[in-house]
Amino acid sequence: MTTATQTKCACPSCSCVVSLSSPIEKDGKQYCSSACADGHPNGQGCGHTGCECHK
Numbered sequence: 344m345t346t347a348t349q350t351k352c353a354c355p356s357c358s359c360v361v362s363l364s365s366p367i368e369k370d371g372k373q374y375c376s377s378a379c380a381d382g383h384p385n386g387q388g389c390g391h392t393g394c395e396c397h398k
Contacts, residue, residue: 354379357389357396 353372366373388397
């Protein structure tokens, strides 16, 4: 049996992978950043290179 150590960020427009050892958790979901978890307030992105989830 294989144990997952990563998952896709729960933000629908984000392409980032989240380490399950240190996710930002909100409402039972795992996010790569506070910006994704909070719904991108003020158009703020997650800050990861190449990800345009806030647009």
